[in-house]
Amino acid sequence: MDLNKFFQSKQFNYFIWGLVAIILLLVVFKVGMDIGFKKAKFSCDWGQNYYRNFAGPAKRFPDNNFIRHDDFMEAHGVYGQIIQINESESDLVIKDAEGVEKIVLVQDDTTIKNFNQTIKLSDLKIDDKVVIIGEPNGEGKIEAKLIRVLPSVENSIKWPVPNMRMPPEPFQ
Amino acid sequence: MAKKHTEIEPPADLFNKIMRRLNKEEQLLILKRRVFGFSVGVLAAMGLSVYSFHLMQNILAVSGFKAYFSLIFSDTLIVLNYWQSFLTSLLESFPAMETAVFLTAIVIWSELFKKLLKEIKNIKNLKINYGLK
Numbered sequence: 001m002d003l004n005k006f007f008q009s010k011q012f013n014y015f016i017w018g019l020v021a022i023i024l025l026l027v028v029f030k031v032g033m034d035i036g037f038k039k040a041k042f043s044c045d046w047g048q049n050y051y052r053n054f055a056g057p058a059k060r061f062p063d064n065n066f067i068r069h070d071d072f073m074e075a076h077g078v079y080g081q082i083i084q085i086n087e088s089e090s091d092l093v094i095k096d097a098e099g100v101e102k103i104v105l106v107q108d109d110t111t112i113k114n115f116n117q118t119i120k121l122s123d124l125k126i127d128d129k130v131v132i133i134g135e136p137n138g139e140g141k142i143e144a145k146l147i148r149v150l151p152s153v154e155n156s157i158k159w160p161v162p163n164m165r166m167p168p169e170p171f172q
Numbered sequence: 173m174a175k176k177h178t179e180i181e182p183p184a185d186l187f188n189k190i191m192r193r194l195n196k197e198e199q200l201l202i203l204k205r206r207v208f209g210f211s212v213g214v215l216a217a218m219g220l221s222v223y224s225f226h227l228m229q230n231i232l233a234v235s236g237f238k239a240y241f242s243l244i245f246s247d248t249l250i251v252l253n254y255w256q257s258f259l260t261s262l263l264e265s266f267p268a269m270e271t272a273v274f275l276t277a278i279v280i281w282s283e284l285f286k287k288l289l290k291e292i293k294n295i296k297n298l299k300i301n302y303g304l305k
Binding site: 003004007008012016019020022023026027029030033074075076077078079080096097098111113131133134135145146148150 | 247265275276
């Protein structure tokens with residue numbers, strides 16, 4: 001096949017324009033996320049400084065810019081390792097690849113799957129790697145809809161993954 | 173002997189031929205430089221695409237995108253039931269900028285390679301048509 005003909009063909013041009021369109025979509029998506037982040041950060045800072053701005057100096061968190069872009073975490077899902085199971089409260093604590101811990105609520109409509117079987121909360125074990133989809137609630141927890149236990153090959157990965165960013169140090 | 177030489181008449185279009193040949197040599201030199209430039213560009217774009225591909229793959233693995241995506245195959249019905257949460261999870265974990273950089277590198281690479289092939293063809297034609305080396 002003549003490479004020159006292939007690269008000069010209409011099909012190749014369509015392919016390139018398709019890629020350009022995808023790139024534009026991705027950039028617009030990223031810009032949208034960044035704008036969303038800025039609005040969320042402003043709202044967060046505004047709430048944090050509300051008392052000081054409107055009622056004078058008061059105690060506040062030490063660092064004005066303590067929230068970084070990367071600190072905004074995924075709210076509709078978790079991919080990580082179970083570090084705690086509270087059967088009495090029907091929740092799990094999951095540590096993700098970046099070391100961030102999230103509380104996942106297991107409700108009546110939550111499906112827990114391991115291979116082809118549907119299992120119960122009591123069947124889950126500490127250190128199991130899971131992928132969860134759900135909805136965030138007002139308390140900063142995730143209400144799980146699906147918990148999928150990952151096979152042991154995935155379980156062999158050491159978590160948290162080295163060189164990933166770690167959560168900010170707790171405030172003194 | 174010297175007189176004999178002065179009697180030789182050069183062809184009428186010799187000057188034009190020489191000028192044309194010089195012009196073609198100059199064109200060839202320009203084309204060779206462009207081929208070199210495009211080759212460097214192609215190599216750089218290839219390097220960038222390989223690097224950005226590795227970066228994208230690492231982030232895809234760590235962010236959980238692959239794990240979320242695999243749910244389509246393992247838990248299709250549940251995923252369809254909660255498709256909004258699923259779609260949001262995918263978008264939240266998707267490395268958009270890294271993917272955009274990777275695709276941009278591919279586009280640059282392809283376009284430069286296309287131009288490189290075109291210039292190589294032009295050089296070949298020039299050499300065949302004008303007997304240049």
